[in-house]
Each structure stands twice: as C-alpha cells, then as structure tokens.
Amino acid sequence: MSLWTDIEIRSAGDTVRKEDANWERLRFGVDESVKLLDPEIVTIIDAALASFTFGGFTSLDDMLFKLGVKLVISPDTPKRIVPDSLPEWVLYWKNELERLESLLGKDCASNTLYKDALKELEKAEKERDAWAAMALLGRYDRFSKEIILYPNNIPSPDQRKEYLVTTFIHEAMHAYFDRHPHELFPYVATVEEPLAEFGMLLYLKEAKKEENAHFADDALRKWAYDNVVSKKTCYRYGAALMDRYEKGDSQIRQDLESYKRKLF
C-alpha cells in the first residue's frame, strides 16, 4: 500500500489524526508515479494547517478551501515559460541598436548612446536567460484552480522538503491573488512574483502550529530567505520587501493583502 492510498483510506474512515480530517479539504491529487516521502507530506499538511492570519483567512488550508483550490502533485517536468515582456524587452533594445547603427554609421561603437543601449540589451538578455534557466517547481493554474507541484524538477535531492514547502506557500499566494473568473486581472510577473515570495517569507515568520510554536524554524526561514536572495530574476525583490517589513514598514503587508482576489 502506498502512502497516498494509506492516507486516502485513513481520511475516508474514522479520523485518527487531525491532519486526516483536513486532508480532504485540501483535495490533494494522487499520482502513483510520483512519490513524496512521509516527512514531506507531513510538512506540507503542517504548513496548510498552521494558523496564519492573512487577508481574512486563518490558515492556508482555510484559504484554499474557501477559494476552491486543490493541490496536485505532478510527475511532470515542465520547462518554465518566459513571460512575453522579457523577449519584448530584448527586442526593443535590438531595434534600438539597429536604429543607432543606421543613424551613426561606422562610428556607432564609440558613441555613448550606442554603448548604453548595448548594456541595456545585455541586461535584458541576462534577465530573459535567468528566467528560462530557473527550475519550474510549481505553478498555480487559475483555470483549473489547482496548485501543481513538480517534485521531479527539484534541483537538490537533499533539499526537497524545503523546496516543496516554500513552493507550496508561494503558489498559495498566487491562488490568493487570483480574481479569475470574476475579474480579469493581468499577471504581471515583475509585480506578482516578488509579492508571492514576500508572502511566503511572511508566512514562514508568522505562521504558528497548534501548540503556538512557529511553523518554520530559523533554519527553514534562513534557507527560504537566502534562496529568494540568490535568484537572478525579479523574484529576489521579495526579499527586499521582507527587509522593509522587518524594519517596521507595515504598509508593505497591507499592500500585499490588498493585492488580492475578491470573494463573491
């Protein structure tokens, strides 16, 4: 019997653990071709159930239940789709360089405007490539209302638990932000990704388990913060938002909460 089946059976019958009672509310998808270890599943459930006062919800479990979002563990290994704005940014500077070349002729390489444009092009290409190179560990599908985790894309086998739980919380933030289908709210990566990372770091700081102990220990908090900082894309700004919040800027938290899906 797999762990998944075991959990399914236990959650269908008499409740033996608090986790089981709430498991169904999370509606985890079951896929036999991808395995999570028991401590990994327990950590995700613990994260869902820990109390976290946020945007009118009392926990991630409460939030996902009320928003009708389920969590699916997928065996797939998809590649990340680079947002349109990044190749457009590259194209803009390529066109600009061409324009300057035709305007300035042979001497363009020594022209300051040309040199600046070249630097901008390199920056844009770097950002686009960094985005494409980032492992896709999870995503939120606003149409199927699913958080999908891709454990087979996790880069370091010895940090699976950390990647799984932080990705789950990050994607729960996207589910929180989502207004579909009541309102079409454009996904702007450079705004939403840092906010989702900030929300995840905020959760790790504030969420508490039943016995009022913090959900995350210092080691997990530090790991998550360092991981955000190390990102080469706009995700890393999530850590800067957290820094400001830690320094007492409470407006940041209000902005995060108000960037949200409305409940109807």
Ligand SMILES: [Zn+2]
């Ligand atoms: Zn995201």
